Amino acid sequence: MSFRTLSWILPLALVLAGCTRDREAPQQLRPDVIFLTIDTTRADHLSVYGYERRTSPVLEKLAKQGLLFERAWSTSSWTLPSHASMFTGLHPTTHGAHFTPEGEEMFHNRVSRLGEHVRTLAEILRDQGYATAALAGGPWLAPEFGLLQGYEFQHAGLKDGSSLVATDRPKQKIRVDWAADELTDRAIAWLQTIPRERPVHLMVNYFDPHFPYRRHKQFSFTSADAESDQAAAKIDAYDSEIRFMDHHLGRLLDALAKLGRFGEALIVVVADHGESFGEHGNEGHGPWLYEEILRVPLIVKLPAAERAGDRVDAPVSVVDLLPLILGELGLEVPAASEGVPIGERDLVVGEAFRSEALNTIAPDRYDRDVFAGIRWPWKVLLSDRGDTELYDIARDPNELDDRSDEAVANKMKARLSAALEKLSPPQQPELPKSVDPALKERLRALGYGN
Numbered sequence: 102m103s104f105r106t107l108s109w110i111l112p113l114a115l116v117l118a119g120c121t122r123d124r125e126a127p128q129q130l131r132p133d134v135i136f137l138t139i140d141t142t143r144a145d146h147l148s149v150y151g152y153e154r155r156t157s158p159v160l161e162k163l164a165k166q167g168l169l170f171e172r173a174w175s176t177s178s179w180t181l182p183s184h185a186s187m188f189t190g191l192h193p194t195t196h197g198a199h200f201t202p203e204g205e206e207m208f209h210n211r212v213s214r215l216g217e218h219v220r221t222l223a224e225i226l227r228d229q230g231y232a233t234a235a236l237a238g239g240p241w242l243a244p245e246f247g248l249l250q251g252y253e254f255q256h257a258g259l260k261d262g263s264s265l266v267a268t269d270r271p272k273q274k275i276r277v278d279w280a281a282d283e284l285t286d287r288a289i290a291w292l293q294t295i296p297r298e299r300p301v302h303l304m305v306n307y308f309d310p311h312f313p314y315r316r317h318k319q320f321s322f323t324s325a326d327a328e329s330d331q332a333a334a335k336i337d338a339y340d341s342e343i344r345f346m347d348h349h350l351g352r353l354l355d356a357l358a359k360l361g362r363f364g365e366a367l368i369v370v371v372a373d374h375g376e377s378f379g380e381h382g383n384e385g386h387g388p389w390l391y392e393e394i395l396r397v398p399l400i401v402k403l404p405a406a407e408r409a410g411d412r413v414d415a416p417v418s419v420v421d422l423l424p425l426i427l428g429e430l431g432l433e434v435p436a437a438s439e440g441v442p443i444g445e446r447d448l449v450v451g452e453a454f455r456s457e458a459l460n461t462i463a464p465d466r467y468d469r470d471v472f473a474g475i476r477w478p479w480k481v482l483l484s485d486r487g488d489t490e491l492y493d494i495a496r497d498p499n500e501l502d503d504r505s506d507e508a509v510a511n512k513m514k515a516r517l518s519a520a521l522e523k524l525s526p527p528q529q530p531e532l533p534k535s536v537d538p539a540l541k542e543r544l545r546a547l548g549y550g551n
Contacts, residue, residue: 131430132404133366134226134302135357138187139346140180140239141311141386143375144173144398146343154322156343159351160370160400166409167368167402172416174449174475175374178386178394180241181212182452183373183419184248184306188221190423190438193452194524198247200454201530213530215247220435222423223251226302229432232295236288238279238308240544245533252304256287281307281349289356297361305353309346310376312385314338317345336378365404367429369422372397380499388453390473390482391500395451403429415444416477439524449475450520474517481505481513489514 144150147157149164176186182193193199198215215221227233235242235252242248242257249255256279288305295301309315316338324333350370357363375394377383386394399417402409421440427433428442451473469484478495482488491505491513504510 131229131231131300133300133357133362134222134231134426134430135366135368136187136222136302136304136426137350137353137368137370138184138304138306139310139343139350139370139372139398140306140308141374141376142343142346142372142398143393144372144396145393146340147398149400150398154340156322156340157347159347159354160398162351163354163368163370163402164400164410166406167400168408169412170399170401170417171412171414172477173371173397173399173419174395174416174451174473175372175397175419176451178374178388178390178451178453180239180373181215181246181248184242185215185219187371187373187419187422188223188248189215189219190420190435190440191219192420192439192450192524193454194521194526195437195439197527197530199452212246212533214245214533215250216527216531217247217250218527219250221248221250222426223249223302223304225251225427225432225435226300227251227253229300229430231300231302233302233304234288234291235304235306236279236284236291237304237306238281238284239306239311240540242306243540245536245540247531247533254291256284257306279308281309281346285349285353285356288353292356292360292362301362305350307346307350309342310339312376314342316341320344320348332379339376339378364406366402367404367426368400368402369426370398370400371419371422372399373419388469388471390451390453390471392480392494392498395473401425413443416446416449416475417443418446418449421446447476448516448520449473450517451475472517472521474513474520476513476516479509479513481510481517483514483517 146152147160148155149157149160149169175183177183177193177199182199185196185198186192189196196215196219197213199213200211201213202211223233223235233252234254235249235257237257244255244257249257284305284307288303292301292303314335320341322337322340324330324337326333354363357366374386375396376386377393380393381389381391383389397419421443424434424438424440425443453471469486472483474481478493480492480494482490489505489510490503491507491510492500492502493504494500
């Protein structure tokens with residue numbers, strides 16, 4: 102069942118039934134599925150969302166050919182749980198790939214992987230005859246953490262000359278932060294090996310805007326006070342990374358067009374989380390769920406560019422991407438999915454767990470688990486220690502005016518508590534598989550350890 106023809110309101114039963122597209126249609130008629138994650142990218146630092154710097158001309162063009170979601174949020178504040186939610190349609194509590202007390206100890210954190218019992222988008226599409234490939238710039242998408250289940254070809258932290266690395270190849274020298282130009286080159290090379298009549302599912306995780314930020318000469322921005330203001334210089338470099346990534350993402354879209362795959366493709370561009378630059382006293386991304394972290398950009402180009410140029414203001418969570426994609430393809434959504442059709446989400450839920458899984462890093466700040474609930478325009482933040490914050494994010498998008506003393510706070514707390522009670526954690530979180538010491542060191546260098 103295609104959501105685009107029903108003005109965003111779909112009965113859930115019809116989505117699960119997957120009606121209007123013929124499931125028995127020849128596989129070559131099924132659209133390609135291109136899933137591009139832009140790691141650590143704030144929506145409000147993209148020109149397609151109104152940012153004053155022209156950081157995303159490619160995404161501006163793509164938005165004119167597709168749908169731009171104005172109100173999209175991730176499920177978490179960091180890469181592993183948020184990507185797991187995108188790929189499975191499950192919240193972090195349910196899928197279990199997160200900082201958890203039972204996980205493997207890594208640089209004073211305890212981390213669990215995505216369990217093999219969970220069915221992913223790639224596994225579903227592979228079983229439908231799709232050629233599947235994943236190319237990841239960041240370390241949390243290395244095979245050890247379970248996110249790449251179902252991808253027949255993987256380029257994720259493994260370096261093997263100039264060729265794509267298959268899952269059964271021996272592990273070579275590890276490099277876990279591939280840049281956008283390298284990822285795009287390798288993605289194009291893989292696409293060129295697949296016969297045009299076979300549908301493809303390609304996932305690329307662009308990682309460039311993640312700390313440490315690099316300034317790209319060809320794509321540079323300079324604040325007037327950058328020489329004397331460290332914070333301004335950091336933002337200049339961050340914006341440069343976004344522009345560099347946007348350029349090379351554009352090269353991939355151009356290659357799809359040259360290969361005859363762009364027009365009918367279903368293309369998703371989404372961030373896993375954002376980044377803090379001093380807001381609320383925070384830097385980077387960690388166990389907090391303010392808008393600069395939880396709100397994400399989301400652009401979806403439908404096959405044949407239907408509904409091109411629409412801007413969608415219905416609240417959406419990244420767990421809704423799995424049913425959206427499968428509905429467009431006429432495939433059944435797994436019964437366990439926690440995603441809902443666009444326009445039917447009552448509450449967006451975000452989760453940040455660290456207190457029990459963390460030993461020594463900033464214990465005064467990482468001493469609680471935090472949860473967010475968004476029912477436009479209200480957003481409530483709760484901690485397992487009983488702290489409450491409430492914001493009207495329509496009027497106060499920077500979350501500066503805490504209104505938790507108002508009556509609506511109790512209603513929002515009750516909604517969020519009820520939603521959290523419905524989430525069922527896995528019976529036994531699974532440990533990452535044979536994490537290479539070099540991978541741990543790279544994660545530490547990226548700010549995940551002290």
